Structures are given as C-alpha cells and as structure tokens.
Amino acid sequence: MDSKSVNKGFIKAVRESPLRTGKITPEVVTDQLNKVCQRVGSYTFNLKIFVAKEEEERLQAEPMKTKRRAFSKLISCEKITPTGSGGFNHTIDVMLSPFDAFNILKAGNVELSYRIRNDWVKNRSKEADSKKIIDPQNPIMGISTGLHFSGPTIEESIDREKIIDIPPYDGMSNMEKTKVLETLMEKHLRSAVIQVSHEYEVFDRYAQDQKGNADDFVKLRIGLWHEIIETALIFIVTEAFCFPLSIYNDICKDLDSQGSKSTFAHLGMETFQKNLASNRSILLYWAGDPAFDVLDVSAYLAEAEAVRLEELALLEERQGSWAGARERWKEAEEAWKKAIEAWRAVTQRPDRDQRLEAGRKRLAEAREKYDIARWMLASWDVSASSAGEITIRYSSWPVRFQARIADVKGKCLATLDKPGGAGVIIWGKGQPQGLYFIKVDGDRIEPGIRKIVLY
Structure with missing residues (x-):
C-alpha cells in the first residue's frame, strides 16, 4: 500500500488530474481485476493484531460486540493472548477470495478506482526488490493502492507531531486517550485507488499474429490480487476491531527511516502470493487471453x-x-x-x-x-429429334449421372449410369412412337421427372 497517499485531498487530486496515456489503460486494469475475481479462488489468511487494553475494553462493550457479529462469517479461529504490557494479541483467520473481497468493499461503500502512472516503472532494480524497499515513487512491480480514510489524523486530533508506537497510549493523558479512541471510532476506509505502471504490456485487443507478454500478464494479475485482498483485509480489521492504534500506525503513518514497511495484511498474504507466483499456469490462458507462444x-x-x-x-x-x-x-x-x-x-x-x-x-x-x-x-435437360431419338444433356454434375427411362405404363426401359461432369446421352433408336418419362436422381436435388414424346 502507498501510505503517503493517505490524505484527504488524494482522491480529489487524482480525479482532477488530466488523463495520462500509456501502454495500459484503466479499462484494461478494470477488466483484468474482474477476471482475477472470477478465476482466483479463496485462501485463508492468518493475521495478527495487537489491541491495547483501552481498546480491548471497548471491544468487549455491547455496541462493539454487536458490530463484530456482522464479521463473524469472515473471521474464524480467533485466539486472544494477553501481553506483558497489558494489551492483547488477536490471532485470526480470514477466508477470502478476490470476488469476496470486491463484494465486501462494495457492501462497505468503499469506492474503487484505477489510475495509470506514467512515472512508475514495472521492474525495479534487483537490489531494491531483494531488500523489499518500499518507495512510494517506485513500488514493487509498479502496482500499489492509495487509501483514503474518513476523519482527521490522530496527530491532528491531539495536536502532537508523533504518536509513540509501542506501547500504544503510553505517555498520553486520560483526555488524550479518550480523544484518540473517539477519533479512531470515526475513521473508516472510504476509497481506494489501484495504481499501475504504464509500462505493463497488457492491451484490450490483440492481432491474430501478436503474442502477449506472459510475464506482464502474470505480474499484473498477482499485483491486482494482492491489492484487492489487502484492501479488503484492512477494511475488515479496521471495522471489526474498531481501528486499533497499532493498525493506524501500521497503515496510516509515514514510512520509517529505512524506507521499508509491510502491513499486517501484507505479512499474512506473503505465502499465498509466493504460491501464485510459482504456479504461473493458473494465471495464464484465461478466456480472452492472447497467444503466448x-x-x-x-x-x-x-x-x-x-x-x-x-x-x-x-x-x-x-x-x-x-x-x-x-x-x-x-x-x-x-x-x-x-x-x-x-x-x-x-x-x-x-x-x-x-x-x-x-x-x-x-x-x-x-x-x-x-x-x-x-x-x-448442376443442370440437365432432354429433347427429342426427328430421327426418333431422345437426347439427354447434363453439365457440372458433381457425381455419376444416373437416370431411368420408362414408358407410359411405368415400365423401366433403360437405366443410365455415366461419369459426372458434363455429357450427352442418346437413346431411343428403334423405340415406338409415344410418351416417355426420364427420371434423374441426385443427392442434393429433388428427383426430377421429365416427359418427352417420340414421333
């Protein structure tokens, strides 16, 4: 997550900025996220959350118990362990698919939008990736999400430049503690902007002889999976635990002096993300994908x-x-x-x-x-000559030309079988004058019967 984007004016600035063009478009990102939601299944994420004793008392109050019941279907196997500082470690399991994550955010009125970043690269230096250095101006894989929460910051609410992370609330007056708890109660995730580097070679359509960039498809889909799941986990925990101060420090504060940081949600997703990355085949050859080889x-x-x-x-x-x-x-x-x-x-x-x-x-x-x-x-016709003969002509006949000639009583007088194509058949010499019938059979034509008079 891009923690420096967590400010009141971030979303407004994004919407008012001019559209930047690149190799990938917001529409393509939206389409790819929809496909990720349809194709990638559920995983159970193990999360660890520290709750201060002041916050634990609030969680045990009846209003919060009622609110937490709404998340009981999502949170399972909750284990609570007291700590030496008087706080509590909550260990929870959350089973979630991208489809579930999308619908949870939608039900929570969290607005999702997408932005293409022309100032980001998709492949950082190997050194930066190996050290997992977080750089808001150059995130890993060129994919990150900017979050916007309602309400003021904690620092603003108690007029302090910095909140001591560990242990939370130490060094605060009772009035300050109350103010922090009230401020956290008012903070809710309101919007998320998924931002993607313009360098991704994933397009809305491909020519028949154009190969897709398989590496970019895999990285983009893993990145979108990560962002939608992480955003949903942050929403679930901040709502179900009424935004503990430890979570606020985890996701809403500036980066530390080393410039590296992983949220509680990110840590809970690492194993599954590695599994997805090592099984490329499940992220390729989806409906609508281009050729890859x-x-x-x-x-x-x-x-x-x-x-x-x-x-x-x-x-x-x-x-x-x-x-x-x-x-x-x-x-x-x-x-x-x-x-x-x-x-x-x-x-x-x-x-x-x-x-x-x-x-x-x-x-x-x-x-x-x-x-x-x-x-x-195919065509054929029949005529009679003054010499007392019947002439049958056929052309473009696709199979062998077969016909039967019968007299007026229906007696078959001759059966004709000639090569296909074009031909002329003469018959009737020596036959008595009278009415004759010629019947021609064919696979694709109605049986044709024509009559002719010999004179």
Missing part, C-alpha cells in the same frame, strides 16, 4: 484464415456466383483441417478442447456448404 499464434492464424475463406464463400453465394462459392468452400474446408491440426499441437490453453470442437463443427459446415454449392451448378 508460437504454437498458439499458429493455431490462431490458421483459424483466422479458415474464417476469412468462409466469409469469401458467403460473399460469393450472396452474389449468386456458385462456381466461386464452390471453390471458396473447398478452400475453407482445407483451412479448417489445418486449424484443427494446429490446435491439437497446443497443450496449455484451457479453451483448446472447445476450440477443437468448434473447429470440427465448422469443418462439417464447410463440407455441407461445398456440397450445396456443387449441386447449385
């Missing part, structure tokens, strides 16, 4: 080519060019075969099986359309 790109390109040929075939159909449609549908059929083979080679994408299934359906449709286009070009 060569095989992905090849599959996307093959699929895009098949779709392009389908569109050309449909255009030919609308223009009544069935010869062109036939060729394009044949090309689309071959393209879908290649796309299916390309997706078979992809192993990591979770939507691989769905894409394979969709590809097979599109392949079957292309074959069907190709077959229809072939038959749309």
